[in-house]
Amino acid sequence: MKGIHIPSEANRAAWFFLAPAITLIFIFFFLPVAAAMLLSLTDFDLYGIASPLNTRFVGLRNYSRLLQTPDFWLALRNTFYFAFVGGPLTIAVSLGAALLLSSKLVRFKGFFRTIYFTPFVTTLVAVAIVWRYLYHTRYGFFNYGLSLIGIQPIDWLGDPNWAMPAIILMAVWKSFGYNMLIFIAGLQAIPEELYDAAAIDGAGPFRRFFNITLPMLSPTLVFVTVITMIGYFQLFAEPYVMTQGGPLRSTTSVVLLMYEEGFRWWRMGYAAAIAFVLFIVILLATLVQFRLQKERVT
């Protein structure tokens, strides 16, 4: 055992300083998570509220039942659809906006940065209500725009095939500003000399982007991707406000399903099981991303 020897007193002091944080995390995070874990092994529901005797320990039955429910697989599919189409799209749009705003040709950068960032700080529910108007089949702005170029009106939120794209579009608009700021910060950290040297070597703008900007941005990209995907896997407020999961459950996400089971039908044990399955899905997706990104960074 080589290495630095830490005297045990210092160890004690460290524990002392960590104690408040650990206590808080334990009480407000680990304890509830453990309670939810236990809850997911019971059939606690409306009857259980009336009398504790009405709750049974059911082991893993909530989980096995969940995996046999078509609604769950549909919700999982919708969530993946949203995350794997909306996520990359958001990142691409944010990166594009960041590149534009970092360009030396653009003026009033502060102004545009503020404008692009505004959607992110606006309340989602308010935004969703306004977008519901924009998507209105007859009076909405989008269909008005389409009608100008001769395209038939689209029933954005009423057609099972269009509802999810409509929600993705709104989510991209809503959240690209935040990622954009992080990308701008990342871009500013790239030394100018690299570009100068590349330009002297005769590299065009595309070569410079793919061989300098992108590799240098890798750490930022990893962070942005992971944070965005974790957020997108938890899709809830957009469909809750705009479509209530419809039409034909085409916008029901896993979190929305959990909300319905938990707070609409009050089947808390089952809802807790959904929460844990979602946790595992997000954990796996994040690990895969780290793995993929690590290969690219090194």
Next chain:
Amino acid sequence: MKSAGIVAATCAALAACSPASANDDATLRLWAMGREGEVVSELIPAFERDNPGVKVQVQQIPWSAAHEKLLTAFVGNATPDIAMLGNTWVPEFEALDALEPLDQRVAASSQVVRDDYFPGIWNTNVVDGATYGIPWYVDTRVIFYRTDLLAKAGYDKMPETWEEWRTAMTRIKAGMTARQYPLLIPITEWPPPVILGLQAGSTLLKENGTRGAFSDPEFRKGFDFYVSLFRDGLAPALSGSEISNLYQEFERGNIAMYISGPWQIGEFTNRLPPALQDKWMTAPLPGIDGPGASLAGGASLALFKRSKNKDAAWKLMEYLSRPEIQLEFYKLTGDLPARRATWLDPTLSGNRYAQAFRDQLDRAMPTPQVPEWEQIATKVFEHGERAVRGRASAETTLAALDRDVDRILEKRRWIIARLAEASQ
């Protein structure tokens, strides 16, 4: 608190308040949803005048959040004294043991006269023989139809039996284009198949509400009729959200009949152009051999067990149930009154569109009084849609529906079995 203090001080100063009314000093909390919650405050001042010392606090809650808020209030020990409950919610709150049984109070009351209520509606408030709510307003579903289109097919009024109804629709269809339909029943609504099942004699659930009865011949008969309406091209297989403007479709004659509730009277009156106003009417639903049943809907007033002012709260419920207050409430909201006495008033008896509802209410039937009903109802249309779209036969659809319903009711079976064991 302040106003209660002032009332108490005034009582002391005037020395005119009887001890009894001093005991009545109370602040009642009443929760009501939507439009009803907005306007009920207008009825309160008269009540407060008649009952000095009693203050009523009305809290208006949006429908979309109401159910959740009530449950949370129950868990958090913060239920109001009285709440308006959609009458499918009554069994649920009864299962929580949150509601006060009202039978004794009703029996002793001169204001709440059980016989003056529509029996089907009243029964939505009865769980295992005890009454937990007083109907506040009622609704049921009837047919809204184009009189001119029906006349063109040779009928001067809506037919009363299934077979005549079908013949009438077939004749109307003969005069229509391929994309016009005699009947519109959105496939994302559970009431149409449930009503037809009830008409055919189904109890929907069996064995004390612990198992689905959807595969049984009674429901099957109603369901077959339901599915045939789509298969024969008499109704389009459209979901609710696919119909962008019902009134326009109705106006253009793209649909001739539509099954809906009393709220549509106002909408049809306001949204259809003047030229069409004498060309639509309402009619009770046809049944197998004559006028058929429909759903008992509406909302009730329920008294919570944890209320500390039950006597005062009951007075308010009695007050809101008086026929003349019911009439005022109807004028404020357009909600159909629960009291037959109120229906005798010219305001209602003179409304020709309301007559079908009055007639139908005598044949309104409650859905099963189990807390799981709303969840079961969503399953009915989810499965029904598959049969309508031809993805599965009626037999496999209903078997699958029963399986789902039995699974939903598993907990209820267990509880009933446990209670039965305990009582032995």
